Amino acid sequence: MRSLQTYGIKPKSNDEGMSSLHGMQRQWRRSYSHVVEEYTVGLDRDVEILVAQLVNKEKHYQVVSICGMGGLGKTTLVKKVYNHNDIRHHFDGFAWASISQQCQPREFWEGILFKVISPSKEQR
Incomplete structure (x- = not known):
């Protein structure tokens, strides 16, 4: 957060800025099978x-x-x-899942479930 301020980047609010920063870090670190x-x-x-x-x-x-x-x-x-x-x-089935330090259990298990059963939009 301090380095963002050094460069004049200000999030809309502390909570929102930190959650989006963690989201971006998770995306960058994500691995793909x-x-x-x-x-x-x-x-x-x-x-x-x-x-x-x-x-x-x-x-x-x-x-x-x-x-x-x-x-x-x-x-x-x-x-x-x-x-x-x-x-x-x-x-018979495969799912690739990575667990980060900021793990969101629901997202993790939903990701595995969706990969294994491949639900339609209505089923989701």
Whole structure:
């Protein structure tokens, strides 16, 4: 907020300015499942391990949590798994969801639901 004032940018009100600023930050940081790094180094083995866990018919994993500090390559790894041919043939439905520090639970769950069931405008 202070840097906005430095440059003479004044939001209409404190609450409105901060919420729109957080909204813009969320949009900039959002990741998309269809944008996959073409060349990556050192993730192939990790991708194969995760794919093997998810398609394992004996254990029936449907969710795998990936966590760690920023910059480790979590999103890149998950995109590779999400778009892997074995994964695409194993599961019936797919949804890409990112959770930010300013998570809005309703928006998060609605986003997953809408991606899985693809409702019409009337159903929404």
